[in-house]
Amino acid sequence: MKNLFCLFNLLVFVFGFSQNQLSQNQKIDSIVIGNQTFEAYKANIVEYGIKPMKVAYPNAPKEFWDEIDSKLTDEEILAQIRAVYKEFFTDNEINELYKFITSPSYKKYTSDYGNIQGKIQEKFFWIGEKLSKLETEISNNEVSSKFDSNDFVPVKTNLQDGFYEVLNDETKDVIKMKLSTKPSIVLKNVSNAKENLDELKRLIINIELDEEGAALFHLLSFKNIGKPIAIVVNKKIISAPVVMEAIPNGKIQISGKFSKEEVKKITDKLNLK
Secondary structure (H helix, E strand, O other): OOHHHHHHHHHHHHHHHEEEHOOOOHHHHHHHHOHHHHHHHHHHHHHHHHHHHHHOOOOOOOOHHHHHHHOOOOOHHHHHHHHHHHHHHOOHHHHHHHHHHHHHHHHHHOOHHHHHHHHHHOOOHHHHHHHHHHHHHHHOOOOOOOOOHHOOOEEEEEOOOOEEEOHHHHHHHOHHOOOOOOOEOHHEEEEEEEEEEEEEEEEEEEEOEEEEEEEEHHHHHHHHHHOOOEEEOEEEEOOOOOOOOOOOEEEEEEEEOOHHHHHHHHHHOOOOO
16 A cells, blocks of 8 residues: 555656656556545455455355455556546546646645535534434423334343344334344454443443454444344343444444343343353
8 A cells, every 4th residue: 555655646746747758557546546546445345345254254265365365456456446447538538637636736635625524514513403402302302203222122032142134124023023043243242331321311232342243243234234133132132223334343332221220231241251
């Protein structure tokens, strides 16, 4: 990665001397490195794809992973992205893109991107404040949505404690949910679980997974976007939240109709080693 960014800086320098002396490949490399296309695709493929899979399938033959790794070098990923650019853009369009990527205005845009996004978000903070106020008012009036996760009531099961895929994800009725025969993640992967309160002072449970568990949960959540994942503790399905996006950090928050005693039993079980 460092060598590629050095290449980008070198190409920017050379552009100031003579744009026409660069090959089409060099210009495309500058574009995809400069606009972070290369970095983004490498992260998606390697960090969020291959690494979690290696954790999920530790017994796969070494030769299997060696073959994949050999085809995912920086040079090979860059070559494949470059081929797509050549397919979609003419030489003249490549020149125009390269000129923009190496321009002072683009450099300013990228260096100030964080500040720009922060200022834009500030313009819309009032929406979050109004929604928070509305949620507080609804809570105070003891009115809750039927889709609120805090309406979840634990359901008994004979399954082993852990995190499960829901096979019939079209159902929202927890009692009718068919879970996988084995958990995708077991309790040994829980590094910490503790009681807490959300912003409305409701009891919640914060769970942190170890490195292996985080990788497995990232893979599980990625495969089940838009579907529920069932969490079983003490022979009860204590939560079955619908996954909105892949979760890479291994940090999970569970809410439901828990009593203080139930939360203690759950956290005690999750913290057993």
